[in-house]
Amino acid sequence: MKHRMVALALLSALATAASATAPSATSASAVTTASVSVASGGPAPAQVTSPGTGPRPPGPLQPPRPPRPPRPTPPTSPPGAADGEAWAWTQLTGRGTQIRYVSTDTSRQCPSVRYTLGTAGDTHQMHRVSTPMGAQFPTTVCELGVPLTASGARLEQVPAAVLHPGDRRLPLPGWTSVTRPERIAVIGDTGCSVPKTGTVQNCANHQTGWPFPTIADSAATVTRPDLVIHVGDYLYRDDPDRENDKQRNPGCTTTADAASWACVVADFFRPAETLLAGAPVALTRGNHEDCNASFHGGAGGAWFRYLADELRDDGSCDRFTDPVAIRAGLLNLVSLDSSSADPADNGSTADKAVFTRQFDQVNQYAQRRPGEDFFLFTHKPLWMVKAAGHTTGDVTWLTRVLGDAVADTALHRLARNVRLVLSGHVHLYQMVDFDTVRPPQLTVGSSGGPLDNGPDDLLVLGQPVGTPPQAVHQSITQTVGPTGGTGIAGYADLGHGSAGTTWVLTFRTTDGRVLGPTCRLDTSAADKSFLCPPGTPTGPGGDRPGGYGAAR
Numbered sequence: 001m002k003h004r005m006v007a008l009a010l011l012s013a014l015a016t017a018a019s020a021t022a023p024s025a026t027s028a029s030a031v032t033t034a035s036v037s038v039a040s041g042g043p044a045p046a047q048v049t050s051p052g053t054g055p056r057p058p059g060p061l062q063p064p065r066p067p068r069p070p071r072p073t074p075p076t077s078p079p080g081a082a083d084g085e086a087w088a089w090t091q092l093t094g095r096g097t098q099i100r101y102v103s104t105d106t107s108r109q110c111p112s113v114r115y116t117l118g119t120a121g122d123t124h125q126m127h128r129v130s131t132p133m134g135a136q137f138p139t140t141v142c143e144l145g146v147p148l149t150a151s152g153a154r155l156e157q158v159p160a161a162v163l164h165p166g167d168r169r170l171p172l173p174g175w176t177s178v179t180r181p182e183r184i185a186v187i188g189d190t191g192c193s194v195p196k197t198g199t200v201q202n203c204a205n206h207q208t209g210w211p212f213p214t215i216a217d218s219a220a221t222v223t224r225p226d227l228v229i230h231v232g233d234y235l236y237r238d239d240p241d242r243e244n245d246k247q248r249n250p251g252c253t254t255t256a257d258a259a260s261w262a263c264v265v266a267d268f269f270r271p272a273e274t275l276l277a278g279a280p281v282a283l284t285r286g287n288h289e290d291c292n293a294s295f296h297g298g299a300g301g302a303w304f305r306y307l308a309d310e311l312r313d314d315g316s317c318d319r320f321t322d323p324v325a326i327r328a329g330l331l332n333l334v335s336l337d338s339s340s341a342d343p344a345d346n347g348s349t350a351d352k353a354v355f356t357r358q359f360d361q362v363n364q365y366a367q368r369r370p371g372e373d374f375f376l377f378t379h380k381p382l383w384m385v386k387a388a389g390h391t392t393g394d395v396t397w398l399t400r401v402l403g404d405a406v407a408d409t410a411l412h413r414l415a416r417n418v419r420l421v422l423s424g425h426v427h428l429y430q431m432v433d434f435d436t437v438r439p440p441q442l443t444v445g446s447s448g449g450p451l452d453n454g455p456d457d458l459l460v461l462g463q464p465v466g467t468p469p470q471a472v473h474q475s476i477t478q479t480v481g482p483t484g485g486t487g488i489a490g491y492a493d494l495g496h497g498s499a500g501t502t503w504v505l506t507f508r509t510t511d512g513r514v515l516g517p518t519c520r521l522d523t524s525a526a527d528k529s530f531l532c533p534p535g536t537p538t539g540p541g542g543d544r545p546g547g548y549g550a551a552r
Contacts (some may be wrong), residue, residue, distance in 0.1 A: 006066070011072070027377070029529065038156045041109065062269055075153040076287050082107075086160035087269045090146075090170050090280040091229070094324040094334070099153060099170055101126060101142040102261065102306060107159040110142035115153040115172070130305060130313035136260045136297055137305055137315065148173060157532065164269070165277040173280055174226040175329035180373075185225040185275070186492035187215065188379075188424025190448035191236030191267040191288065194243045201236075203245040206271075211489040211510045213271035213447030222274040223513030227328060231424035231444060232286025232339065232379030234268045235259060235299045241456070248549050253282070259299040264306060271448075282326055283307050284335040286424065287381040291317035308394045309335065320351075323358050325365045331496075332369060336364050336378040340400060347400045354403035359414070366415035372502075374418045376439075381423035382406065384468045385432055385453075385475065389460040395463040407467040413437055416525040420503070427452040428477060428487040429507050433520070433529040435473035440521070440530055441507070451487040454479040473529055476516060478507055480518060488515065507532060 031156045035398025084105025091098050099113055110126035126142040146153060155168040164333040168544055175181055192210040202209025219225060235244060239255050240263060244255040248270070269276070292298035300317030309324045319340045326333040336390055342348045356360040366374045387396040393509035397403075406414060414421075416437060433440035443450075460475035478488040495503070503521040506514050519530035 017125065022055075027494055028339045028500070030083060037186065048545065051420045068552070069390065081219075082159055082161040085162040085164075086158065086395050087095040087164045087265065088155055088170060089269075089276045090172060090325045092280050092282045092328060095309075096327075097143060097146045097148060097150075099126070099144045099146055099155075100306075100311075101155070102139050103160045105140070105160040108425055109159045111142070111158040112154055112156045113144050113170075114156050114281070115123075116148060116149040117147060117150050121152070129311045129444070130206040133313075133315060135256070136301070139261050141305065141311060141313075143311065144461045146172060148177060148413070155476075168295055168474050169277075171226075171277065171279050173328065177329055180329040180331040180496060181225075181227040182496055183223060183225045184227045184229060184494040184496075185219040186229045186231065186422055186442070186444045186494060187212075187219065187447040188231035189233040189286070189427055190215075190230070190271075190505050191234055191443040192243070192245075193450050194239055196239045196242075196482060198452070200242050202243070203243050207510065210448060211490040214510050215489065215491055216272045216449050218508065218512035219491055219493075220278050223491075223508065225279045228275060228281045228284050229333070229375075230281060231377055231422055232284050232423060233288040233445075233449065234286065235264065235288050236303065236449060237263045237267055238268075250309075259297070259302050261302070262307070264302055268531045281378070282328075282333050282335065283341045284377050284379055285321075287339045290339050291319055297394045317510075320354055323361050325367070332372055332374045334374060334376050334548075335366055336362060336376060337380045341380045342399050342401050345398060347398075347402045348402055351386060352401050352405050352408065353430050355402055356408040359402075359406050360409045362418070363409060363411050363415045366417050370417055372417065374415070374416065375422055376418055377422040378402075378425060381436070381441055381443050382421055383422065383432060383434075384426055384430060384443045385455055385465060385472065385477075385545040386426060387462065388455045393464060394464065395460070395465060397463075399463045400467070403466045414439060417529055419521060419528065422492075425462075428454045429490060429492065430475070430477040432460065432465070432475045433473050434470045435527050435529040436470055437526055438470060439528050439529065442492060446487050446489050447491050448489075453487060454484050454487050460485075466524055474532070475534070476507075476519075479514060490515065 004157040086101060086103035088101045088330050090101055101111060108131050110128050112123045112125050114121060114123045118152050119532060124144055126144040129143055130143040131140050150172055153170040153172050201224060206213040236259055240252045241255045241258045249266035251257060252260060252266040257263055291297045291300035292539045295317045297315050301315040304312040321337045324335045362376060373498035374516055382402045383397060385395060385397050407439060417438050421441045423443050425444045426443055427449050428443060429444045430448040431440060454477040456476050459476040460472050462471050465472055465515040479485045490507055493506045493508050495504045502523050504518060506518045507516050509515050517532040519532040522529050522531055
């Protein structure tokens, strides 16, 4: 018995020692989401918050959002070297200027931002919006509101091993409450097209294949804007397995990776890195960021997790969102989500009542500040001319549901101080105006995706467009031929010098050269048009309003 008791004691001691040295069996799959932080660690943004908008407009029924799983206790920062990669940028929102930060590091911690306010510098902790959620969103997202008068923003205590921008400095608005941006770069439809079937864009060729990386660098170094407006369509890699630049995009290389954070980086953040390091951005959603059948995840879920005005932590997506009023000093921007308007581009007027209420809201924003300029930016154009024939009325324009919705508003038009409509969707650059109270339509869908064919501008002139129909007064479409044809890649450059009284518009090619006339936006609220130099030579054999011509 004594020997048996000794043996049992030895066995118990060995078992205890073995359990002490065995690795932990903690599950690595407990990844859920965190709710949006509402703590205010720093000064409140100085810009005006957009007013409430009441109940959501009716639309097709959507399944309810899935219930959120219990929130885990965030782990402390892991010992040893930092890991992961992070991207940070500055975005104008309806709540003011925000610095945003997205990281794949495992700490789930947010960095701090140090900036100067007046003569004092102080450090402010960023607020965590979401934590990793599955393979599509393996990220921690953080944000911080920054007052308009702040300067010298710099990220500190960054937990990620790699940060973009590398110098940790982030751009802040260069205007005040009584001035406006002096230079704006307008880009749109920028992603590299990698569809599930059909022709794949040459993503590795940044000149004649996928020009967005070159366009973004040109905008940053040539235009040097103090604001960038993106008119939608960021995510084009529907099947990353077919792309030809996989070596540049770890994590965005297989079919299953579509719309993941790595693909958001591949299509937008990496090619736009220099541009984002130099200026704040204002963003609107395109149809490439639409909802999937489950209204959860996918490209729409990515939009609401990383780029939307108000970020979400649950992967959800909605077809319709309310317009967002964004102040940039004396310039007011209104983002209207038209991503679901006429999905097939076949002239459907479904959901017109939804958009009528939204345009009524746009007009209400503008009427509250009658002495200030408003730019409406929305992905699908209101009055863009895609094709025109030789007879009056032989014209294809879009987007009819939006034009009809404007006509159905209480004003039956846009407010007088809505000076300009900025859009994309059609992969062309085009400016059309009507010399009426209707604002000019500027379409900039030429900044990256495969280019569309454009019309002969001389055939566009005088064509009836919109509801009610109004004759086109002026049309400038940038195409490779003098009578239309394939569009030319590039972006719009809008300038408003401190001594200027209005906006000046130029089109710039992939390398930043000016192509076509430089035009000045008329200050009249009743007869809105761009004043372009008469007889500007832009094509061989004669003077044309735009298109084919020598860049300078």
